[in-house]
Amino acid sequence: MSPRVIVIGAGAAGLLAAGRAAELGAEVLLLEKMDKAGKKILVSGKSRCNLTNSAPRAEFLKYYGANWQFLRNAYYRFFREELLALLARYGVPTQVERGGRIFPTSGRAEDVRAALLRYATSNGARIRYQNPVQQILLAGDKVRGVATRRGKQIPAEAVILAAGGASWPSTGSTGDGYRLAQAVGHTIVPLRPALVPLVVREKGRAKTLQGVSLRNICCRFLTRDASGREEPLAPPYPVPPTGEMLFTHFGVSGPLILTMSLAVVDALRARKQVFLFIDLKPGMNVEEINRRLQREFERRPQQHLHNLLQGWLPHALATELAQLSHLGPERPVHSLRASERAVLVRLLKGFRWEITGSLPLEAGMVTAGGVQLTEINPRTFASKLVKGLYIAGETLDIAADTGGFNLQAAFSSGYLAGEGIS
Ligand SMILES: Cc1cc2nc3c(=O)[nH]c(=O)nc-3n(C[C@H](O)[C@H](O)[C@H](O)COP(=O)(O)OP(=O)(O)OC[C@H]3O[C@@H](n4cnc5c(N)ncnc54)[C@H](O)[C@@H]3O)c2cc1C
Structure with a gap:
């Protein structure tokens, strides 16, 4: 039958x-x-x-x-x-x-x-x-x-x-x-591909940070079209105000990244540039971070910049940010001027990456x-x-x-x- x-x-x-x-x-x-x-x-x-x-x-x-x-x-x-x-x-x-x-x-x-x-x-x-x-x-x-x-x-x-x-x-x-x-x-x-890890242009930096996972952070994505017009990338699904992500040897992954990945893939397909800004301290605004840095500078003026950042961030990330700031990881914090402190604040509130692609469909x-x-x-x-x-x-x-x-x-x-x- x-x-x-x-x-x-x-x-x-x-x-x-x-x-x-x-x-x-x-x-x-x-x-x-x-x-x-x-x-x-x-x-x-x-x-x-x-x-x-x-x-x-x-x-x-x-x-x-x-x-x-x-x-x-x-x-x-x-x-x-x-x-x-x-x-x-x-x-x-x-x-x-x-x-x-x-x-x-x-x-x-x-x-x-x-x-x-x-x-x-x-x-x-x-x-x-x-x-x-x-x-x-x-x-x-x-x-x-x-x-x-x-x-x-x-x-x-x-x-x-x-x-x-x-x-x-x-x-x-x-x-x-x-x-x-x-x-x-x-x-x-x-x-x-959706719910897929993303590939960054700054491969060397990603490799250095491979395995570092971040909690209670916030990810913002920005697109730039051929005419140079920039706009925030709308999430395809509801995104929690803060969440987790991690660095891999090729780029970024983890819940916040996976949730946004389809929107990123589509923006790249539309020939837009995509940038990721990681807010490492979403619980504090620029002013609050500034004040807190200043307090720490006053409390331990001889402390090296690198050591100060280690109190705030995972070890590898603190090292990387100290280098990226171009302020000198060994610099005693008392010697940092207000404009130099602003560089640090900018990095903490918007650690920038360019996304160039994703892992394949499979x-x-x-x-x-x-x-x-x-x-x-x-x-x-x-x-x-x-x-x-x-x-x-x-x-x-x-x-x-x-x-x-x-x-x-x-x-x-x-x-x-x-x-x-x-
Ligand atoms: C690693 C991973 C983790 C996931 N975790 C979750 C999760 O926790 N929660 C969640 O909601 N979703 C999760 N998903 C997604 C979810 O598993 C899929 O969306 C879901 O299984 C799709 O169901 P489906 O029946 O359409 O396809 P599938 O479950 O993929 O089933 C398709 C079936 O068709 C068979 N098949 C294919 N071609 C042929 C053919 N020509 N002839 C006969 N048979 C064929 C395949 O062998 C397979 O058995 C995950 C996906 C992955 C990859």
Whole structure:
């Protein structure tokens, strides 16, 4: 007997889609390219799987940037509570942690993967591993099945495409979803890495600071276009007033940087220059820093500039800033004039870097771009172009901030696609 529904990809979206379609009585065949399901779930949240977030729905949607409206309807039908209830039914209790991030109480992504796999299989979905789909087969404008790379054609009345993005290809998401969708007529919004570390022009300085991580700092990004016009870069998602970042051998990374990275990548694609200013002391304004420096100068006038900065900053960063100030690291602080103190204040309030690029698509945590959302029904995730085709998860043009938002989008869209079919 030919299967009625084929799900392409046993990741977060595909497992929910298969489970829901099977639960509602469809005969489901899940085709997975890799030798096991949910490899990306396993690496998510540092293998602890930050599966969603406790933010209220309206605030939650702000973490999807420009495309937030698309998910609004879906989140009225299958959202966090429904997801958590489903996981609880399959033996996975969860807990809320810092920033509203929700994890399995066990702290094991494997438990989430296993529960979702059980959801699909216990409802009757069959899974074939190492079965990459090569083509979605059409009869006119309607799906008639798929062709696998093993040269087999499998008929189906409906196909759910949930092949993920193009990031972290070792997990199986190698961009097939985009190629499969494009081949049947879908528009692909250009792919860009998101939640990705950034590369700086000042490589030598970054290498010196490699491994230094900063807390309670603030990052400001500024763009400059070809005419020289400068403007602040708007964050794609809500940004906390202060947060963390770190230096790597090629540039910068960490939460504040990852959150801004898609906006930076897009600005660079628009041929703008991008500058990062790190406010190392966001809790104090220029005047307050000035006064505090002066107080320290008076208290210990013989102290070297370098030593003074070490009281304020991580060791390597203090050394670097003392050198960058060109005031002389060994200079006793009492000899610094007001104008020289102003140089220090400027560095502390705006440690400047030029961003020249990002790590490649494969290294981002998610892929921005993908199947254009205007071609998808936001209630059912059905393609508006091909009858019987549904598209869910990261293959769609959805890229959210860190915090559990990407997985929730995959789970919700997968679940509703499974329901849409049935
Ligand atoms: C390191 C890392 C950490 C992350 N941490 C988090 C986190 O904590 N919280 C969060 O919300 N998000 C996180 N994300 C993002 C999140 O994991 C993804 O957005 C989400 O898994 C996307 O789900 P998906 O089902 O669309 O795709 P995937 O989970 O990538 O699943 C796609 C599946 O399709 C299969 N496939 C691909 N092509 C074919 C084909 N041709 N035929 C058959 N099968 C195919 C793949 O093998 C894969 O199993 C993280 C991402 C990374 C890389």
